[in-house]
Amino acid sequence: MVKSNSINTQSDLSVTDPEIYSAVSKELRRQKEHIELIASENYCSAAVREATGSVLTDKYAEGYPGKRWYGGCEYVDIVEKIAIERTCKLFGAQYANVQPHSGSQANMAVMMSCLPTGAKILGMSLAHGGHLTHGHNRNFSGNLYQVVSYGVNKQTKMIDYDEVKSIAEKEKPDMIIAGASAYSRQIDFKKFRDIADATGAYLLVDMAHIAGLIAAGLHPDPVPYADFIASTTHKTLRGPRSGFILARPEYGNRIDSTVFPGIQGGPLMHIIAAKAVAMKEAMGEDFIIYQKQVIKNAQVMADHFNENGVPIVSGGTDNHLMLLDFSELNITGKQATEWLAEANITVNKNAIPFDERGPAEASGIRIGTPSITSRGMGQEDVLRIAEWIVEILSSRQPAKTAKALRNEVLALCQKYPL
Numbered sequence: 536m537v538k539s540n541s542i543n544t545q546s547d548l549s550v551t552d553p554e555i556y557s558a559v560s561k562e563l564r565r566q567k568e569h570i571e572l573i574a575s576e577n578y579c580s581a582a583v584r585e586a587t588g589s590v591l592t593d594k595y596a597e598g599y600p601g602k603r604w605y606g607g608c609e610y611v612d613i614v615e616k617i618a619i620e621r622t623c624k625l626f627g628a629q630y631a632n633v634q635p636h637s638g639s640q641a642n643m644a645v646m647m648s649c650l651p652t653g654a655k656i657l658g659m660s661l662a663h664g665g666h667l668t669h670g671h672n673r674n675f676s677g678n679l680y681q682v683v684s685y686g687v688n689k690q691t692k693m694i695d696y697d698e699v700k701s702i703a704e705k706e707k708p709d710m711i712i713a714g715a716s717a718y719s720r721q722i723d724f725k726k727f728r729d730i731a732d733a734t735g736a737y738l739l740v741d742m743a744h745i746a747g748l749i750a751a752g753l754h755p756d757p758v759p760y761a762d763f764i765a766s767t768t769h770k771t772l773r774g775p776r777s778g779f780i781l782a783r784p785e786y787g788n789r790i791d792s793t794v795f796p797g798i799q800g801g802p803l804m805h806i807i808a809a810k811a812v813a814m815k816e817a818m819g820e821d822f823i824i825y826q827k828q829v830i831k832n833a834q835v836m837a838d839h840f841n842e843n844g845v846p847i848v849s850g851g852t853d854n855h856l857m858l859l860d861f862s863e864l865n866i867t868g869k870q871a872t873e874w875l876a877e878a879n880i881t882v883n884k885n886a887i888p889f890d891e892r893g894p895a896e897a898s899g900i901r902i903g904t905p906s907i908t909s910r911g912m913g914q915e916d917v918l919r920i921a922e923w924i925v926e927i928l929s930s931r932q933p934a935k936t937a938k939a940l941r942n943e944v945l946a947l948c949q950k951y952p953l
Contacts (some may be wrong), residue, residue, distance in 0.1 A: 557577055568948050569879045570920055574856035574903025575716070575744065577773045578910070578953060579809075580816060586809035587775050597801045599791060611804045612642060621814035625750050627758050628781040633810055634794050634802040635778035638743040640767035642668040642712075643675055645739055645780060648793040649763075650709055652679050657703055657736070658683040658712035658738075661696075663888045664858075666716045666741060684706060687718075687888050692849040694718070696726045704951040713757070714741030717885055717901050719837075719852035721754055728760035739763045747771025747905070750817045751826035754854065762786065771829065771855055771905050773822075774813025777806045783839050825908060829855045832904040833915040839921040845928060848887050848899065856903040860887050868897030874927055875900075877937035879944045880920070910951040919947065 566578075579587075588905040589612060600612040600619075615633065622631040635641040646656070658669030664684035667674040670682035678704065688695040703711060711734075724740060733739040738890040740757035740798040742934045746766045748754040757764055764781040768774035782790055795802070816822060824951045830853070837847045848858035861868065868884030875882055885901040892898045904917065912920075923940050929934035 539701070552880075553630040555691060561766050563953075567953050568883050570944055570948065571744075571906035571919075572880060572882045572902045572904070573918060574901050574905070575770050576903075577769055577771065579769070579773055579775060579813065582795065582816070583773075583775055583812050584874070585810045586812050587805055589805050589808060589881035591808050592803070592806040594804050594806050597795060597797070597803045599625050606702055611807075614804060614808045614872065615802070618811035618814065619857070621818070622779055622781070625817055626764075626781055627756070629864055630692070630782050630787040630790075632780040632782075632790050632794055633807050634799065635780060635798065635859050636803060637776070638741070638765060638767035638778040638948065639668050640794075640798060641767075641780045642666075644790060644793045644798055645765050645782075646676065646680065646710065646785065647797060648789040649737055650680060653681060653852075654709040655683065655706060656680040656710045657685060657699075657706060659715050659718070660686045660944050661817060662886055662890065664715040664718035664933035666714070666743075667710075669712045669714070671925060671932055685851070689889060692888055694722070696723065699727070700730045700733070701737065703730050707734055708736050710737040712739045712741060713761075714739075716741065716744055717856070717858055719833075719847070719857045720849055721853045724755055724757040724760040731762075732852060737762045739765065741765050743767040744770050744856070747773060748826055748830070748854055749816065752909050753823075753824040753826050753830060763790075763918075768810050768813055772813060773825075773905070773909065774816075774908075775806050775809035777803070777810060779810065828913065829904050829908045831907050831914060832912065833857060835914045835918050836904065836921045839918060843925045843929075845925060849878040855905050856901060858885055858887055858899045858901055862887060862891070862898045862930075867892060868894065868900050869899050871928060874933040874937050875924065875936050878923060878927060878940045880924065880937075881949070899909045907951075910948075910953065912947075912951055916947065916951070 550564050570915050576758050586749045587695050592610050595605050600615050618633040619631050659665030661671050662829050668676050670676050685699045717919045738761050740761040743766050745754050754783045768777045771821050833852045833855050841847055846860045872884045884897040886894050886897045887899040890898045929935045
């Protein structure tokens with residue numbers, strides 16, 4: 536009998552690759568049995584996952600709709616056009632590029648589209664809540680461009696816009712970046728626009744963390760003020776792991792050519808399809824209700840921490856996340872992360888502004904509510920979680936206390952299945 540050379544399209548993962556199947560299954564179990572408080576993570580819908588795992592993964596589509604290098608793109612053209620139209624409609628923009636593979640590549644494409652190597656950028660310091668792509672010296676942004684940074688006020692732990700203006704007037708940056716990955720307060724994009732206009736700089740808004748809140752009308756809108764907006768599609772937006780760019784229409788051609796062929800080859804059409812699905816989901820009333828609950832849940836947790844001896848950086852939160860400040864406590868962020876893991880509570884250690892500890896230890900942890908809110912948890916549930924965290928962090932034997940609480944954590948997870 537002659538063996539067929541065709542691929543088996545029917546065999547499932549458990550048969551084809553038991554090792555990978557085992558790892559995926561264990562990850563699914565971990566997600567089901569852990570309280571996920573990492574602010575940059577979320578759970579996407581079954582429809583988004585279905586698009587992500589679709590046959591579109593097999594199609595090469597270098598170029599843009601109607602202008603592809605390959606044949607057979609008539610259906611992926613439909614997908615990308617829908618994704619662009621929905622993205623523009625959701626955010627009230629006139630131009631969108633949905634091909635970036637990540638938020639970092641979206642930022643890279645924007646910078647490379649309008650800045651020559653050696654140009655100067657002014658972004659938020661990573662140590663104060665910014666992102667690697669806002670000028671860190673180990674990142675492309677710090678390698679390709681001159682970098683100056685702004686931070687938060689030492690007393691309020693909030694952005695001091697007068698200080699940002701003073702730095703911009705002195706340094707004359709070519710681009711100012713507004714946005715953060717660990718900042719719990721609303722960002723005033725109009726003030727950033729005024730500073731950019733006064734100093735002749737482009738304004739890039741990185742809304743990766745707050746895109747879902749912006750889409751729901753619960754955070755100031757950057758579209759009227761920014762030259763460019765870069766974002767991820769996961770986090771609060773609850774789509775696949777990827778990125779996109781919004782911009783003023785006059786910059787569209789430059790961005791398109793920088794994304795392809797500038798920094799990327801073929802787009803991931805299955806992911807673009809998943810982005811389109813996520814944008815449609817974000818247009819629904821349920822999405823607005825969800826985002827409102829995300830903020831309520833975060834504020835309930837922050838209030839409990841503040842009232843029970845674990846202060847929040849800046850005193851509270853306006854969005855989906857908060858930083859717990861251990862600078863006056865005999866705790867490091869690394870220790871807290873490890874202790875909470877014993878209770879099946881997942882967080883990440885995080886430096887706080889003006890941190891005296893190194894990043895490997897850190898003086899805080901970052902907590903976010905998007906994932907637990909996606910599971911259906913409300914204020915009473917997140918208050919219980921906050922109580923558990925305080926109990927663990929204030930215990931003389933935190934690891935032992937965490938292990939003793941694990942069954943309660945598991946019970947809560949079972950009450951709100953994925």
